[in-house]
Amino acid sequence: MSNADTILVTGGLGYIGSHVVLELMEEGHSVVVFDNGSNASRDVIDSVSRLAAGKGRVDLFEGDITEPAQMDKVFQEYSAISTVIHCAGLKSVAESEREPDLYRAVNVTGTSHLLSAMERAGVKHFIFSSSATVYGNSAILPMLETAPLSPQSQYGKNKVEIEKNLHAWQKKNGGIVVVLRYFNPIGAHKSGLLGDRPKKEAANLLPAILETVSGKRPELTIYGGYNTPDGTGIRDYIHVVDLARGHLQALKYEPDNDGVYIFNLGLGKGYSTQQVVDAFIQETGLTIKQRRGQRREGDVDACYADNTRALQQLNWKPEYQLNDMLSHAWLSHKSSLM
Template sequence: MTVLVTGGAGYIGSHMVLALRDAGEPVVVLDNLSTGFREAVPADVPLVIGDVGDNALLMRTLGQHGIDAVAHFAARIVAPESVRDPLGYYAANTLRTHGLLETLVAANVKRFIFSSTAAVYGMAPPTPTPESAPCDPASPYGASKAMSERILRDVGAAYGMSYVVLRYFNVAGADAAMRAGQRSPAASNLITLAVRAALGIGPKLQIMGTDLPTPDGTGVRDYIHVSDLADAHVAALRHLREDRGSLTLNCGYGHGYSVREVVDAVNRVTGKPLPVVEGPRREGDPYVSIADATLIRAKLGWKPSRDNIDLVVDHALRWERMLRGERMPMIEKRRA
């Protein structure tokens, strides 16, 4: 049977595609390429170009490829943007997830992995944050994901669909073999911005807030390597294939680094000081965001192997260097 990866031409989705291929799982990608890239999809993986909200296309894809499980990454993901465009976020994230689930129920696809976020917890969750913490999202982005989680829970109860919800903390890095990484010029995660600044291909790194109630005054985040995150998704698929029930799990390492500590890591990896500017804190950002990662290790047997901030930075840096120096090959025409 085959796994459908929606949003598989994007940053995290493309790493999931690689992890599935490495595990010997047949995989198909559905992506409208609005933020994804053809180059991110391996040539031997079928790419269906279209929107996850196109139910007719989705139904044909499910039937043609014998899909038995779906990993759903297709979404809009920038919290500040969601404040300016809440209707767009609820449409892209919540309504399209509803439509996708409706089609999967009609097609009798019973296994679903959902890409969620720590943003469902809001501004002041307990630290580290367990899955049982109240969901009180501070942005339409977080709310759109929390709503989708609720829909998924109800669908699972009503129609017998098994699911794993994975709540990401801060995802960074790139595939060690440089097969995938962050391609978007609009990427807003700290480590990507920092390595681009270090290479002189982006502006100076802005430290947003130096007077926060943290040990060094800057925000603290739990940074998880994107390949460890992809491995967690493969473990989630294995869990579902073994019919061991539905789960909601945090994806993080259980400890964090401040912005200044990330800057120090970039300085160590590059061997030179990173150009930074200090600015006021950004409203709507939690001061500290660290996962309680106990449950994912216990339930999925997940054992991350890349829990090292210098390694995460090094992979992100090598990816940016490779990407800026590469000549993009012509991509052969793929069948939809």
């Protein structure tokens, strides 16, 4: 691949990364996916190539962000990389409490290796998958980007530490760093060919619902004990394709000055876990065996975005609503069984 303006997407085989790769290809970009395949399948490359139908192009570079030499190698092999979109990482709040050292090694140290390799290669445009977990339990909803950071989990603490490192890196190197704080991405590309298909046990709500309807789990545990009207946690669910399009807008973003720019990517509305489960049942006509479980450690009561900054400055606008997210997730699940 020798085109100018190649985009490196770490974690590009994963749930969010794969949807980002497709959006990039549809706009004609050349993409290199850097992934160790630990939580996703290589088949994603065939799916995005098929969906992009001749637009853009994609190569897969199998590597691990915890291995500095592999990071250097990808920049040497693809000297036209101009931007890095960093989606690789470990993402389970619960697992981060059990395995804090592993989470820090992959998420924080892995990102530092990537940033050092970028520095050596002279690449200064970075878009980072951060998370609304950085906010913790804020008294003020919706969450603004300026809200105090108070992560409740090791995973959230990793994201805060990475964001801090990004400020230091940008100060030293210049360039544009865009931090995208995702709220709760669900749904899938409307073709059904991509989706949230983790190799590890699902920790997020939608994969857990899908595992229950397909009989992989005997019942769905809906965590309760939160300080909300129905006792289940309230979150801001955003369609993964809208989220992926947020990355395209971030890529096009040309602020007057170099710096670190932070944006919430969320729908700006909150739904409780119980409301999502009920809406899924209504959308699909399925039944779900459910029980109430205890509140999860590290989880906040309610979290939804003030997305005004992204709407105004990135010129981003989410198109999909909750029913689209659920029907597309269901379609993706059915396609994965075929």
